[in-house]
Amino acid sequence: MLNRLPVEINPFRYVEQRRELSGIMPLREMSRLVEMALDSSGDFQVELVFSLSETHLPMVKGSVQGQIQVECQRCLQPMTLTINHPIEVVFTRSETDRRPEEAGYESWVVEDDSLYLRDFVEDELLLAMPLIPRHDSCQPLKPLIEGYEDDAVNNESDPTEEKKNPFAVLKNWKKSE
Numbered sequence: 001m002l003n004r005l006p007v008e009i010n011p012f013r014y015v016e017q018r019r020e021l022s023g024i025m026p027l028r029e030m031s032r033l034v035e036m037a038l039d040s041s042g043d044f045q046v047e048l049v050f051s052l053s054e055t056h057l058p059m060v061k062g063s064v065q066g067q068i069q070v071e072c073q074r075c076l077q078p079m080t081l082t083i084n085h086p087i088e089v090v091f092t093r094s095e096t097d098r099r100p101e102e103a104g105y106e107s108w109v110v111e112d113d114s115l116y117l118r119d120f121v122e123d124e125l126l127l128a129m130p131l132i133p134r135h136d137s138c139q140p141l142k143p144l145i146e147g148y149e150d151d152a153v154n155n156e157s158d159p160t161e162e163k164k165n166p167f168a169v170l171k172n173w174k175k176s177e
């Protein structure tokens with residue numbers, strides 16, 4: 001039942017064929033994500049449906065779900081992040097193509113009609129990761145995180161804000177690449 005995803009696909013052909021992919025991506029194969037993890041075991045479940053957007057742009061919709069163990073940046077104890085990240089990405093061949101953005105989608109620049117699914121899924125997961133992972137409630141380890149203390153206290157009253165801002169920053173960073 002554990003379906004491996006193909007390594008490399010032609011996303012434009014997948015869109016023409018309206019293909020659907022469902023499979024797993026092992027955490028240990030995503031090196032940038034592994035660097036953030038305490039434990040490299042585990043798999044992410046990936047669902048992808050290739051089709052045209054309402055404005056006829058080639059795109060993929062779907063989700064990536066799974067869990068990753070990271071270090072809480074407040075108490076420095078392990079914590080399990082559960083990720084359930086929606087995917088909505090338009091494929092383009094040109095970095096200067098503004099159509100995906102105008103339609104309100106993230107874009108992925110495809111070179112030589114080739115898409116490495118591992119890189120694609122890993123980028124989506126990195127977007128879904130909080131910049132400063134923390135338990136919902138835990139006690140700071142004061143001697144060790146003195147520098148973070150103000151930050152931790154300020155954010156305590158508004159947990160949604162701390163999630164929103166890093167996410168926006170990451171998105172902008174990705175677009176300006």
Ligand SMILES: [Zn+2]
Binds near residue numbers: 079134137
């Ligand atoms: Zn904690």
